[in-house]
Amino acid sequence: MNLTIRPIEVSDAENMITYLNQIAGESENLTFGLGEFAITLEKEISYLESLQGNGNQMMVVATVDDEIVGNISYNGGHRLRTRHVGEFGISVRKDYWGKGIGKALLQNLIDWAKASPYCEKINLRVRDDNIRAIGLYRKLGFQVEGLIKRDMKINGEFVDCLFMGLKIEK
Template structure:
């Protein structure tokens, strides 16, 4: 694969539902760093399309898709509550197909999320959890300004049942 990729980023829309389901299944197979449960992987096309429509209309939730040659290769999301007291807190998630690691797409997606949060003026805190062993992701998050707030012992579980520590990281949005 060449070092230069032509990448297109945009918010997900209901028409992306089928392709998104396929990419989510591939992502779940490629890495054990993700926290993706079975119901998310078994979502019907109709359910996914409805979820995407709701995300697109939400002032504090979003899902961005990265395309290379018309193919979805990465996802970046912010999930937040509608409850007033915590509606300013967005949980960040980023996933890239393994073939596209190391090309700067994670940085590009994170920059887009942060810009979206800043422009929306509703979110004031972005947070995420990341497995302590996922040094590549931790480096990205720190580069983008996230700081470690806590270590959560046994915050995740591996496929073989072993407990894993995770960091809680945050970024304040001004």
């Protein structure tokens, strides 16, 4: 597998939209479902442009033969009291699950956080029945800090989420 993990570029905008539309329909674990990620190419380009030069945000993609097969993005706080912490989202295309790509993406975020002048803690929220993702987070040192009741509503059903965090040792 010709796997590359690299920061996203503005020129990835079109491929990113295709990727997001695909993963939206592959699991019920994300904050958006099939057909819900409606974003124009123009908006995606300006979003990716806004990431460039923003020191407290990162987005990295995993590619195989120039196709996006995974993604991680982190948003840190903007104010003095919140910039030390942020939340991330991660996904891998289903045909590439179980090949270590999620782990490589999350390790990339942790390495980035260690080098960041701001980040001292990484948070996340995950469905409490998303065993695969919880397994990955625990493996890389994240600890459960709480349970958020009715955090999502998917197909009319409330879903509880775990709140997890990782302290970044510098």
